[in-house]
Amino acid sequence: MQFSIPDLARAAVEILSGGWESEARPWGVAAVIFDSEQAFLLGVDEEHALYLHYNPLPGQRLPDVLPQGVVAYPGGLFFEGASANDGLWALAEKVASAVQAAVTRDPEPMPQIPTPTTTAELGRAHAEHGPTLSYRITNNLWCHSTEHRTPATAQYMVSHLGFTLPATTTRPPPPTPRESCTT
Structure with missing residues (x-):
């Protein structure tokens, strides 16, 4: 079964629930996953790697704990070895988990x-x-x-x-x- 990046974003939003939405970008090669505070661009780069790019909010850092196979880089996250062969819902789970890891904030500042x-x-x-x-x-x-x-x-x-x-x-x-x- 084939699916597009916007299909993947919609499936990830379904898993995330709670105010998250997705929007397809032109040509169906990327999609934005967003809520009222933050947006993530989901796409595939020139090396065919699935990525999730975002601009951290003030005071927000790259996540310290990520799902297996998800790697942080200065502009966001990429999914090592991810392939359409993994299946829509398996990839959507990974994308949703990565978004959740990126938006999880520490409960209180350190004294x-x-x-x-x-x-x-x-x-x-x-x-x-x-x-x-x-x-x-x-x-x-x-x-x-x-x-x-x-x-x-x-x-x-x-x-x-x-x-x-x-x-x-x-x-x-x-x-x-x-x-x-x-x-």
Whole structure:
């Protein structure tokens, strides 16, 4: 059974429900999946790879957890090895899951504290503010991440119960240590 990209977008919207819509682009080679806040362009690139392009909302990062076979790139997501042979509904499930991963936001910002000078001070901050917090660092610390093409200088340290990781963001870092290197 053959289907088009707009067919795939409509099927993904059916799975997403809750205010999502789709709209075919001219010639049936792409479609937009959108809600009141965000839009995703679903298409196939010149190398025949299925992609989902979007512009992140302010403060939104690439998803940290994606469905199997979905890979993040700076402009969105692509689906490794996806093929029409996978079937409309199997691909629609994957597209819907990728959209859901991209729009899932962290429930609350991470507390930011003054830079501690001792481990006891850091421990007191955890007791007061919770298991995960951040603070500005003053030394040069390089941060390596799949989100950066080159290493960046960290500006914040993320601490989870005393375990620390650098972060390169100028806003308070994301809420979990595995998400610590962001721009």
